[in-house]
């Protein structure tokens with residue numbers, strides 16, 4: 001058991017990749033906090049996850065763009081479980097549009113969820129990790145932390161930014177035993193991606209099948225979506241890797257779409 005009794009906060013874990021990471025962590029003995037904007041779905045997810053592992057999951061209401069809600073959520077976790085060992089800052093959304101039509105309000109919303117969210121959750125967890133003498137912070141980046149695609153100005157900008165923030169945390173946190181990493185998935189079939197398929201088809205003037213085959217999977221080595229399980233495995237690697245050897249690094253998990 002690589003995460004026995006480790007307290008792991010996963011934001012955006014009521015759905016998709018975050019839920020998969022929470023599930024994988026529980027299978028390795030972790031106690032997982034489902035922190036999500038969608039409170040009812042977060043509670044439902046925690047109930048499902050706790051079925052096979054009583055007491056292993058709790059739900060916390062958290063809008064990651066709100067400093068008050070983030071601080072209150074982390075305080076609730078520390079009150080209940082006494083510590084924070086792993087933070088997976090994963091909550092995210094997607095809004096696609098060409099730059100000249102990209103609403104400034106959407107740009108700000110995207111940067112707030114992806115970048116303010118990573119900053120605020122890290123800031124709230126670090127003092128607890130420092131006091132304990134260690135911890136792991138993991139950001140869900142994307143292939144778009146390294147690569148650009150049309151229509152995704154805010155997403156690409158935010159996901160690139162996460163690499164910088166993780167590197168700073170790696171340098172500041174090292175003296176306290178805190179590590180920081182970024183996971184960079186290719187396309188994973190979740191609600192976030194399902195929503196984009198018709199939107200991209202409309203914007204690019206192609207069929208939905210072409211969006212999947214050419215835009216999303218055209219550069220992979222096997223025409224396959226990256227799976228939630230693929231991403232969760234990397235999240236487990238970073239959470240359970242106890243030395244500083246990998247700190248500050250990002251890892252692309254994309255079926256060969258992007259190689260470095």
Ligand code: NAD
Pocket residue numbers: 011012013014015016017018035036037038062063064065090091092093113140141142143184185186187188189190191192193
């Ligand atoms: P998803 O839509 O299935 O899940 C996202 C979750 O985040 C939802 O439960 C939602 O309620 C929550 N959320 C949204 N805004 C929030 C906020 N302000 N505060 C707290 N929670 C909030 O999406 P997903 O595909 O699982 O995406 C998870 C992460 O993975 C995102 O950061 C996304 O950018 C990233 N990612 C996804 C893919 C992909 O192909 N699906 C690829 C690379 C990276």
